[in-house]
Amino acid sequence: MLRQNQRFLTQLYMLADLFCTLVVFMAAYWLKFYSGLLPSYNSVSFSTYLLWGTIYSFSAVLVGFYFQFYSPKRRKNYSYEILRILQIQTISFLGLLSLFFFTREVHISREFLAIFFVMNFVAITAYRYWVKSVLASLRRKGYNKRFVLIVGAGSVGRSFYSNLQQHPDLGYEVVGFLDDYQKEHALEHQNMKPIIGMLSDLQMKLDKEPIDEVIIALPLQAHAKYAEIIEVCERTGVKTLIIPDFFDLLPAKPFFDNFAGIPLINVRDIPLDELSNRIxxxxxxxxxxxxxxxxxxxxxxxxxxxxxxTSPGPILFKQERMGLDRKTFYMFKFRSMHVSDDSVSNTQWTVENDPRRTKFGSFLRRTSLDELPQFFNVLLGHMSVVGPRPERPYFVHQFKEEIPKYMIKHQIRPGITGWAQTNGLRGDTSIKDRIMFDIFYIENWTFFFDIKIILKTVLKGLINKNAY
Known part of the structure; x- marks a missing residue:
């Protein structure tokens, strides 16, 4: 039922945003002028405030409509919604201030506007989270389903099916597979939905089954069949999505570019390549x-x-590390070891019970307090607060030959803390696992992702059992 009424749900979302904004307006007005908690001098009538509040509410909905905020977001995560809400509310608020300037409305309380903006952002974010949680719960229970047909029962189609089963909150159910070369799955894949026909049966299946989306998961050799499959789906009104046979070489969120009028897949689209994000x-x-x-x-x-x-020698320990664009810099730490030759410190790992450590230095490393000078590296532009941890050039040259995609981490600034570190990958842990987490961070960066990592770093504590 819900699946067939997306337009109704979109209208419902728009009305809910309008209602929420107006309710928050009333609450902010009461808080400012009637609660007694704040200075309440007011030279403007309530009707004037209500007029501007209504204009703001409708403007925010129109801006949201322009930014496609009310389009289906079943596959979007919650951080995407928060960012969109912040963008929409900020643009609408700046538009309102512009209207005040042109209409010379100078007596509206600025304190009220600040309260209204913050309360409105919090309220819409909270109710959207509640709606998303309720919908996810309903989908896990089997409601609000969308039905998917997978064309291709090879390794690509099976991988997609297995991954989809790990996300029941998305509410997708696979009807079955179509394949020209096998009639049933191998024994080790018998737990999957069955192969229900050949590619020539596609039109019949679309007519008989309540299919919402067709996933094309064919090998490159079957490229000639794509046009016919897409034509059949579009003639029936069913959405078509293609999984490239080389999907394992692509990032989690591939980006399509355009060059000389030809669409291109950007193999490594990085959000921090955008100037606004970098700033x-x-x-x-x-x-x-x-x-x-x-x-x-x-x-x-x-x-x-x-x-x-506790020990003779310099306060700071400077060590060459590789950072953004493979350029080297000197990373600062509080010295935690006895003074030694640079050739030793640059080419040897620290180990448990390392004799080079001082007693005070062991305390600093365990508590991560030796990392504090790296905030000066951040101010100098060598590092970021959050990012992949930088490594010594000696080991970088080793790892880039042994570990696939290792050098991708150097496409952004290294960090004091990172997604890998907050997931326990610090010190003497797997380099391959760290790179997987680093690449996920690079491809999925958002401002709120950075905040999440910082909070996890603080909440989990700075004590590191793997720091030697």
Missing amino acids: LKRWFDIAFSLAAVILTSPIMLFIVIGLKL
Whole structure:
């Protein structure tokens, strides 16, 4: 039922956003002028506020419609919705301020506007989260299903089926497979939905079965059949999606580009290639690092005194690391070992009970306090707060030959903490696993993803059992 009424649901979402914004407007007005919690002088009538609140509400819905915020988002994650909500509310709010300027409406309370904007963003984000959670729960129970037919029962089709089964919250159910070369799955794949016909049966299956989407999972050799399959699907009104036979070489979110009028698949689309994203991340890095340096300055002073009292040598340890665009830089740490030759420190791993460590240095490494000077690396532009951890050039040259896709990590700035580290991959752990997490971060970067990683770093604690 719900599957057949997407337009109705879209209209319902728009009305819900309107209603939510107007309710928040009333709440913000009460909080500012009637609650007694804030100064409540008001020279503008309630009807004027209500007029502008209504204009803002409709404007936000229109902006959301323009940004396709009300299109189906079954496959989108919640962070996407939060970012869209922030964009829509910010643009609408700036538009409202512009209207105030042109209409010379100078007596509207700025404090009320700030309260309204924050409360509205929180309210819409909260109710959207609740709706998404309810829909995910219903889909797990078998409601609001979308039915999928997979064309191709080879390794690509089977991989798609297996991955889909791991996400019941998406509400997709596979009707079956079509394949010209096998009539049933091998014994080890008997748990999958059956092969229900050949490619020539596609039209009949679309007519008889409630199929919403057809997934083409054919090998490259079957490229000639794509046009006919797509034509049959479009004639029936069914959406068609293609899984490339080389999908394992593509990023999690491939990006289609256009060059000389020809569509191209960008093999490694990186969100931080966009200037706006780089500027946002850089400004956040600067602000966060300045705050971190100021807040931790007493701790750093304590460490400096501790190092001077416990072992001779410099306070800081500088080590060459490889960073953005494969360029090297010197990463700063508080010294945790006895002074040794650079050729040793640059080519040897630290190990458990490493004799080079000082007692105070062992404490610093265990608590990750030796990493604090890296906030200065961030301010200098060598590093970011969040990103793949940088490695020494000696080991980079080894790993790039042994570990596939290792060098991809150098397409963005390295970080003090990262997605791999917050998932337990620190110190003496698998380099291959770390790269998998680093690439996922690079391909799926968002500002809120960075915030999530920072929060996980803080909440999980800085103690590292693998730090030697």
